[in-house]
Amino acid sequence: MFAKNVGGLDRxxxxxxxxxxxxxxxxxxxxxxxxFTLIGIVPLATGLMSSCPLYSIMGLSTCPVKRV
Incomplete structure (x- = not known):
């Protein structure tokens, strides 16, 4: 589905x-x-899924998993 790009502490x-x-x-x-507090859905969802679309766009990753 989505590539994991959110590491432990970040998550x-x-x-x-x-x-x-x-x-x-x-x-x-x-x-x-x-x-305004409903914006909390975004970090909660990205933390639970271990995937951040913005990180994907920017090519970032805090996940220690090696990419193949």
Whole structure:
């Protein structure tokens, strides 16, 4: 499917950041900036899939897996 290009620490940071942003969405339901926190879906999804489309476009990888 997608090539893995997100390594361990990068993956953990993305998942944590995504969960924090999404939790803010539910913790502050009346805040004016509430919908900005939905951007947390992006780092959460890329962390869970271990693949970042932007990294692919830029040719970057933090994954220690060797490319063949």
């Amino acid at each position: 953990i940071l993305r998942i944590v950041a995504g969960l924090v942003l999404l939790s803010l969405f539910f913790l502050y339901p009346d805040a004016s900036w509430r919908y």
